[in-house]
Amino acid sequence: MMMTAIGLMSGTSLDGVDVALIKTDGRRVAALGPSGYRPYTETERGLLRHALAEAVELERRDARPGVLAEAERAVTIAHAEAVAAFIAQHRLSAEAIDVAGFHGQTVLHRPEAKLTVQIGDAAALARAIRIPVVYDFRAADVASGGQGAPFVPVYHRALAQSLSRDGAVAVVNIGGVSNITYIDGSDTLIACDTGPGNALLDDFVFRTQGKPFDCEGRLAAQGTVDQAWVGDALQHPFFLKPPPKSLDRNAFAGLALRDWSAEDGAATLTAFTARAIAAVVPLLPKPTASWVVTGGGARNLTMMRLLREVLAPASVESADALGWSADAMEAQAFGFLATRGLKGLPLSYPATTGVAFPMTGGLLARP
Template sequence: MTRALRAIGLMSGTSLDGVDVAMIETDGERVTAFGPSGYRPYAEAERTLLRQALSDAIGMRDRNARPGVLAEAERVVMDAHAEAVEAFLSENGIARDAVDIVGFHGQTVLHRPADRLTVQIGDGEGLAKRLGLPVVYDMRAADVAAGGQGAPLVPVYHRALARELDRRGPLIVVNIGGVSNITYIDGDDVLIACDTGPGNALLDDFVLQNTGQPFDANGALASEGQVDEPWIAHALENPFFVAPLPKSLDRNHFAALSVAGKSPADGAATLTALTAATIAAIAPLLPKRPQAVVVAGGGARNPTLLSMLRARVAPASVESADALGWSADAMEAQAFAFLAVRSVKRLPLTFPGTTGVAGAMTGGVFAGGPLT
């Protein structure tokens, strides 16, 4: 196949906020058209179930096992994604036969690449049957089985976007979800990626526990607090932050880092600063210091975080993906649409510089079909 396909991408990240939906048209190399995007939030009961699933998954050794509430959570994830697609098609007046492929990430409940284990719950076969559309799912597993980190997966999409920019010098695209990750791009030949550390996960958990709110909206709480810089310095002593690239994390990797005893504002400020500091700490590990930092994901909506990041990466510029005409909110969903097309065309999803896998490789499992 060489023609561009109309693809829907679905992403439910480690922040457990909901399902992002986006449509693009792509040949797997370039994006020929951007379509609409949408969002289906998780209800509080669904979010509580998923948090329990994260806990129940900790001891897993078999990626096909479904201990505790995982089987129930898997059904909830599939239903939520199906509802998200059905609402998206209806709201945008898109006929199902206008869609060629769906890229379905699922919900990560465990990511332990050192044990060659990554688990994303969500029934891809069931989703394809319910939607009546071909679905590509389980896109991390092949890389992890081959010894790669299995994350991040979006760098090849970031490169496709960056190709359209008139920029000189290296830039990094930072996705700040539950975990933060970066893509380092310097022309077409250099593509490096890794997780950098906590994104919103520690902050969201702290804010929920201390205020009952699911996240620090607009960074308002953190803006009122004082950052504990000695605490930040101590946290950065974790060996992960100086480990060579590529590297990746489970959402709960830094769960032991605690700001217990601090006021809600000071705790939020300190955890927000930790996210900024861990992103900045990646610069010495890169071939060149980046001249620009482009921020996507939920963190792009947090002006307090962006301000802290600017202070720590100066003189590099910091801007939201939206400022470039990209979509900070829909980028990961778009990426999984892009990856689904690459998967069916047997193009690489991961590379030695992005996941540490021995050679560029494709991935994903195909359900339903045939392609229209």
């Protein structure tokens, strides 16, 4: 049975809340509806950065000490406002929506310790928006020994099945962290994080320019890449590990950044992300003919140019060029995953998160 779902995503880049409507039975995508966006204010973004710093000390996934409780309230309110504005703008009604998929805001991801923490009060959100909410997607996978990420591959596969492409297809999502989905027909689905996405770059641009990100890669386009630094950074043992593997947003935050100009630093960190993505190619079963880029990195023209260079001769195109939505992809995915979770279908697999067997997931909060 087809369901109408709203997906909600607040990524590790801390930019805001994405909202998207999707019609699906959890196996195929019947229709993609409109999407929306509710940016975090500077105050909210600062609060979330503070929460990320404090979350490093967490040992229990349900603990909300100090600023984390305040951050959870802010995340919940922002999501409720995002849904309310989306419903009003598109003249929808809560009764016409079967379920909302609520990812929450990741503040800590340490699968090796069987710990992943997403803040956001699903019960309060369900009451506020008057729609059943599926949440806590990653917990069951991590508790069973999986990496708990990435979780979008099953949605990527559903989209890729509509493409007429020869050979393997890879979808790379560049958010705070970058991850790929490798799809070869209906049988082979492999996924993993590849390394930094926009997190290092965004944090650097914020420190040096006071701006949340490098708009369209304009700053990086004016700089010179520190190739020696990139080469050293790529010696991190993570890049040699085979899939599946996953990262915390701040996994590379301890790298010793040099005294670059704003332009050279942006160019270097953008190149690091692109080359880290390319570093996964030898770990895949066979060369990938087509790459589709989604997430915030798809809007970074310098990032896209570098990806075309390092992934040649494969084609590299943005999700938008295929009629998909680079901005709304993850929000759509969590609407899709909410439907799969309600039906008890797998959300993760041994070759996507390293879990021992296909796992469903998600909990349900009713209004």
